[in-house]
Amino acid sequence: MLELPENDAHGTRPENKLQEALGYTEPIFNASMAGAAGGSLAAAVSVAGGFGMLGIGGSSTKEWIDQEASLAASTGHSWGAGLMAWVLAKNLDPLEQVLAHGPSFICVSFGDPGPAASLAHEAGVMVGMQVGNAAELARALEDDIDVVICRGNEGGGHGRNEVSTLPLLQLALQQTAKPVIAAGGLATAAGVAAVLGAGAAAAWIGTRFAAATESMSHANVKEAIGTAGMDDTIYTRAFDIAQRIDWPVEYGGRALRNDFSDTWAADLEKLGEAVASSDALTDSINEARTKADTSLAPVFAGQAAGLSRTGQSAAQIMADLAGFREVLDRSARRWRL
Ligand SMILES: Cc1cc2nc3c(=O)[nH]c(=O)nc-3n(C[C@H](O)[C@H](O)[C@H](O)COP(=O)(O)O)c2cc1C
Incomplete structure (x- = not known):
């Protein structure tokens, strides 16, 4: 499997190790969103320096996966895909189909990720899981999950309606040295800065990218x-x-x-x-x-949605989100003793 680089003498933080392993320059993943995140969105996010994800749904066909994964892979940047564990429980074929295109990262959510994680690891691919409560977080701390994605209930699409993003993120950061990504309700440079400042490895953004020009949504x-x-x-x-x-x-x-x-x-x-x-x-x-x-x-x-606009390309959204650096700088200057 794709190993995270070892801690170096200066104590490289897990968030930096994930960046090294996946090769993004901006700590921003577009969320895997069935119906919205196809190859065009994933490619545009990766080209803009983020990490592009495909969303593979329950009705995604092999033809669709081949076409969209080829598009995501065509940029030469690394990319990933998100799949639903309860769909894969019936049949692992969609995972095998996407793995054939060489992703660097797979996210398996909403059910038992075990069988899918084994298959992805056999292919040398890193595995993440979206978690929506403390019990799912505990499951993601087992050895077969490399990256924890804390998805709060303010997020769009399917998930649990139990805990919001910041409490879940804080709990995960206390409990694990694995890279933790924050998801749910993040749409601006300030939101990205908030979770990076807390120690998240990256921000996972759905709704705002669902409205992007490259999104497959109508x-x-x-x-x-x-x-x-x-x-x-x-x-x-x-x-x-x-x-x-x-x-x-x-x-x-x-x-x-x-x-x-x-x-x-x-x-x-x-x-x-x-x-x-x-x-x-x-x-x-x-x-x-x-x-x-x-x-x-x-x-x-x-x-x-209340922070999202239409008519923006993924590159424009990425440029806007990259403003997290100024937000962090300002905050560090303001509070330095
Ligand atoms: C239109 C849409 C479709 C989604 N489809 C999926 C999916 O197929 N698989 C998945 O793991 N998560 C899916 N999600 C959830 C996202 O991965 C993520 O948790 C969520 O978008 C984060 O919150 P945000 O929308 O506030 O950014 C979807 C979200 C949206 C908005």
């Missing part, structure tokens, strides 16, 4: 994210129930509130009954997704 979805306020999101399983997607119940999703969630999120039992008795709701939400009708279709996004 223009209507990007527009909805760009115009949403910070308090316009809801954490719910309603969209998954309506679409009959069998996400484990502990992983709901944070999405923009819309007419569909306003109608159903407060009564999931009634929604379950409606979906069980007729195809009408499932058909209507699938049609809304096809048409990118954001009043009904899920727009997965976190509280950082």
Whole structure:
């Protein structure tokens, strides 16, 4: 497996070791986001100095993986991919398919990462896991996970709704010398500075990159994210129930509130009954997704939607986030005794 460089005589911090191992110059990963993070976004983030990630979802085909992984790999920079453990529990093929394209890093989240981690390590690839509570953090401290990604419940897309980013990050930094990446609610140079200042190895950013020009998301979805306020999101399983997607119940999703969630999120039992008795709701939400009708279709996004804009390229977002250095400098000067 891809080894982290040993501590040197000056006590190289784990965050620096991750940078050496993965070769990025900016400590910023675009989050693996099914439906948004394809090869174009991953490539653009890597070329801008960050670490580009593909998001591989439950319905990603081999053709899609081959095409998007080839694009991510085409820049000559290192890149990675995120996959869902509960999907891989049925079949490890998507992981084998992406490993064939030579990623440097794999993130396995939402379920038992063990079998996928073994396969990735056999291929010499470093393995990370997103964690959303203390029990998942404890699992990520076992030997088969190299990098811990603390994902707070303010984050967009699926995950747990238990702990927010900063408490989880502080706990992880107390408990492990492994590299720890912070995720959830980060969208500006100040946010990146906050987690790097605390000791995170990098920031993992989803929602803001979902609105980037290179994101695969539909223009209507990007527009909805760009115009949403910070308090316009809801954490719910309603969209998954309506679409009959069998996400484990502990992983709901944070999405923009819309007419569909306003109608159903407060009564999931009634929604379950409606979906069980007729195809009408499932058909209507699938049609809304096809048409990118954001009043009904899920727009997965976190509280950082309130800090995100449309019409920016990944390079522009990266340049903006790179301002974390000035934020850290200013803060260090202000508080130096
Ligand atoms: C549109 C969208 C799709 C996502 N899809 C995935 C996914 O396929 N796999 C995954 O591990 N995480 C997924 N996530 C969660 C992200 O990896 C990450 O935890 C989250 O975006 C971080 O919070 P932020 O959105 O506030 O930056 C998704 C997030 C969003 C916004």
